Amino acid sequence: MTIEELLGKIPHGVRKTGRGRWLARCCAHSDENPSLSISEGTGGQILIHCFAGCSIDEITGALGLDVADLFPERLEFSKGRVPRFPAHETLMALADEIQIAALLLTKWNDPNSDWCTEGYDRLMVANARIQDGVTLIRGAPWLTI
Incomplete structure (x- = not known):
């Protein structure tokens, strides 16, 4: 597409x-x-x-x-290779979500923070995206690093 x-x-x-x-x-x-x-x-x-x-x-x-x-x-080349594209975009997205999760967890552990439901909800979104990214990387033969 x-x-x-x-x-x-x-x-x-x-x-x-x-x-x-x-x-x-x-x-x-x-x-x-x-x-x-x-x-x-x-x-x-x-x-x-x-x-x-x-x-x-x-x-x-x-x-x-x-x-x-x-x-x-996926197009086959004359030597039987499959075109690939870099994994850096997936890895960069994972890194962003990991940073967000780390910041939210730091706030959560701070007794003076104003931790709220929105922070917990965003942490769950980060967790889901990280899991999706890991699944994508594990099952994707088209990724190159």
């Missing part, structure tokens, strides 16, 4: 925010303000992120897609 095809599946609220970047209203939840970031990775994969916390499975499901649809087709 191309990024243009994906953008065509989003019913409303898509706007370009820069070169190869868009922001839209997320289809996985009632989104009054655009919270879905869309861009194209260096290897042709489509990168989507909902700042409200929707998972990749929820977003693709709401669009009638599978997560695999966000990746370029």
Whole structure:
């Protein structure tokens, strides 16, 4: 699937925010303000992120897609090699979520902090994203480091 095809599946609220970047209203939840970031990775994969916390499975499901649809087709080369793209983007996203989790846990352990339900909820989102990333890396032969 191309990024243009994906953008065509989003019913409303898509706007370009820069070169190869868009922001839209997320289809996985009632989104009054655009919270879905869309861009194209260096290897042709489509990168989507909902700042409200929707998972990749929820977003693709709401669009009638599978997560695999966000990746370029695997083409065979004459020597039987499969094209690959760097894992750095997945690893960078994991690093961000780990930093968020570490900061939230630091606040949680601080007796003077104003720890609240929102912090706990965001920690659970970070945990889910980290687990998704680990699963992706473990099962993805197309990643190179």
